[in-house]
Amino acid sequence: LRGLDLHTYPWDEARMEPDVDAACAMIRDLEPKLALVGHSVFLFPTPLQEMADAAHEVGAKVMYDGAHVLGLIAGGQFQDPLREGADVMTGSSHKTFPGPQGGFMISDSDDGKFQRKLNSAIFPGTNSSYHLHHVAGKVVALAEFAEFGADYAADIVTNAKAFGEAMAAEGFDVLAEERGFTASHQILTRHGEQDSGAGAKAAQLLEDAGIITNMNMLPGDTKALTPSGLRLGVQELTRVGMGVDEMGIVASLYARVLLKGEDPSSVKRDVQALKGEHQTVHYCFDQGPAYP
Template identity: 35%
Template sequence: MTNDWLESCTWIEEALQRHQTYRRQTLNLIASENIMSDDVARYYSLELGHRYGNYEGLNVRDRKYTGNRYLMDLEERALTEACSLFHAGVADLRALSGHVAGSAAIMGLCDSGDLVLELDRVAGGHRLASKLSDARIIQLRVESVPFDGAAFQVNIEATIKKIKTRRPRLVILGSSNYLFPTPLKDIANACAQTQTTLLMDASHILGLIAGGQFPQPLDDGANLIIASTHKTFCGPQGGIILGKTDADVQRMLPALYPGLVTNHHLMRIPAVIALLSEWRAYGQQYARTMVENAIALADALEELGIPTVRTAQGATKSQTILLKVTDSKQAVTRLEDVGILTGAVELPAEHGGAGIRLGVQEVTRMGLQSGQIDELAKIICDALEDPTNKKLPSRVQAFGATLQEMHFCHSHE
C-alpha cells in the first residue's frame, strides 16, 4: 500500500467517525429524514450498484443491456407490490429522487407556455414548476394554488374556481409542511372537467398514506403521485411515480427516460421490496404512532408557552409540527448548538412569517414513547429560551440514549 492510500483511508474513516459520533449525540427532528431498518438495509445491494438496467416505456423486460434476467424479476416484484400498497395501476422506480420524479412529470406533461398551478413557498410547496422555469429548462406560466393561511389548508372553493376559469395543464398539490390531509375529490372533479392533470407530491407523507393515516390520493381522483421513498416511508433514498392508469404515466416517460435518468441505481430495488413487506406488517402501527407523538408533542410545547401553528383541526394530523418564532434561522441554530436538529421554514403571515419545522418520524422509529413527550418538549423549550444553559447538551444526549432500538420492523419482534 502507498502512503497516499493509507492517508486517504485514515482521513475517510476519521471523517465518517466524526459525523457518526456527532449524529449519535443529537436528537434528529428534521422532518425530511429517516432511517432504514437493518432488515431493509441488508438488501441494499452494492453489487447491483455496478449494473445497468435501462428500459424504455413501462415494460421492465425490454432491457437495453444483457445480464438482467434476474434483476427484471426483482424490479417487477417491487413495482407490483408498490401498486398494491398505493392502489395504483402502474408504478415506476426509475426516478432517483422525488424531485426528479416531479421534474419528469412537469417536463413530460407540459409544453412551453403551459399554465401550472402549484403551492407557493409559505404553503410549503416544493415549487418544482417555478424552479424548472426559472432555470430555463422549460418555460411555463406558474401561478399559486389558493391557500388559506389561517386554516393552513388549500382553499378548496377558490382552487376549483381557478381551475375552471384558468384551465391549467397541471395542478400540483403537496407540501413539505404538510399538517393536514388535503381534500382532493372536488378538486379532482374540476380537473377532470377541464382536462387538467392532478399531481400529488406525497414526498413527506408517503408513509402516512401507506399506513392509513392519510387518504389514498389515487382513490380520491389524483392522476399521479410522485414521492421520495426515504422520509416517512423510511426506505433507501430514491423516487417513485404512481399512476391510476398506464396512460397517466406513459405521457411523462420520455422526460424520465432517457431525458433525466438512464441507469436508475438498481442497488435500492431489493431494499424497496423488503421495505414494502415491512410496511404491510408494521406500517399502520408506525404511521399511527407518528401522528400520536406529533400531536402530543405539539400540545406539550404549547403548554410550555411555545406557540405552534394551530387551526380548528388542531396543531397537526401528520408527523410534522410547525413552531412560530421571531427569527427562524437563529432558533434552529440555537437548537443545533445543544444537539437538536430541526429546519427553518417560512410561514403564512397569519402565523407570523417565521417558523421551525419539527418531524417526529425518526425518533418515533427509534422508540419515542408517550411518557417521554413532556421531557422532550421541556428540552426544546429550554433550548429556545436559554441556549447558553451548559446542561442542555448532556440532557439531549441522555434523552437520545433512550432512543437506540429500532421499532416497527421484523427484527424488533
C-alpha cells in the same frame, strides 16, 4: 427553462391548506394542463377531491406530491390520493416512508397516452438508471412496511399530536391549534415576527444543544433565509421507540433552550442522555442498532 407558466393556489392560513373554493375557481379559469397538489409543510390532508374534479372538468391531469406524507398514506393514516382524484402520485422513499433515498411514482390511470408520457419522462427523459442497490433497499423497506407500516404511521400521528400539545403547554406558539395542531408527522412553531429570522436563530440554538430542526417560512414570511418559524417532525423519534411520554420530555428540552434561556451546552447533555436511551430501530423484522 421549460417555459412553464406557474400559478400558486390561494392559501387558507387559518386551516393551513389551500382555499378550496378559490383554488377550484382558479383551476377552472386558467384551464392548466396539470394541477399539482402537495406541500413541504403538510399538516393536514388537502381538499383533493374538489380540486381534482375542477381539474378534470377542464381536461387537466392531477398530480399529488406526497413526498413528506407517503408513509402516512401507505399506513392508512392520511388521505388516499389516487381514490380522491389524482392521476399520479409521487412520494419520497426516505421520509415518513422509512426506506433508502429515492422515491416512487404511482398511477392507476387507464389513460394509455398518459402512461406512455410518464414512462418516457422518467426514461430517457430524466433518469438513466434505476440503481439496483436502491431497488434492493426499497424491497426490504416495502416488505417491512407491509408488516409494520400501519402501526408505525398511527404512532407517528399520535406522537405528533402529543408533541404539538406539549409544545403549546410549554408556551410555544404552535400553529393550527384550533385543528389539533396536526394530522401528520409535522408541527409548526412561530418564534418571532415575519421575516425576522427568528426561526433561523432558534434552529441554531437548538443545534448547539444537539437538536436538529428545520427553519421554515410561515404564512407572512417572504424570505427563505430569514423565516420566523420551525418545521418539526417526529418520524425518526417514533422509529427509535419514543412515545407520547417522550414527546413531553422533548418539548421541555426545546423550552429550556428557547424560552428559559439555558445554555445549550448544558441542555445538550440531557439531549444526549435521552437519545442514548433510544438506540434501537423499531417497526422492522430485525430490531437492531439505529446508529451502528
